[in-house]
Amino acid sequence: MSTTFDWLSTTLEKEYSLDPALLTPAASLESLGLDSLAVAELLFNVEDRFHINLGAESASLATLGDVARIIDEHVEHQTVDGVQAGATHSSSPSSP
DSSP: OOHHHHHHHHHHHHHHOOOGGGOOTTOBTTTTTOOHHHHHHHHHHHHHHHTOOOGGGGGGOOBHHHHHHHHHHHHHHOEETTEESHHHHHHSOOOO
């Protein structure tokens, strides 16, 4: 399991009181009971935490694995002061 997925799972468990056993990469956002407002709030938190802009890509995110993957892809391609930020954000995300 990726560190990004761990952060995502922990955030969902704490912020939405979701059962950790349900938080798998294949779990759909819908099956977890997240309505469109909850998903929008989650994605806003993701963008804020990882300093990324998901834009239109957020409409195609169906599972937790999709969310973790797109975060990792954005962070990997993000450059800060000429140094890739992927190692900083993906390897040690701060607590939610």
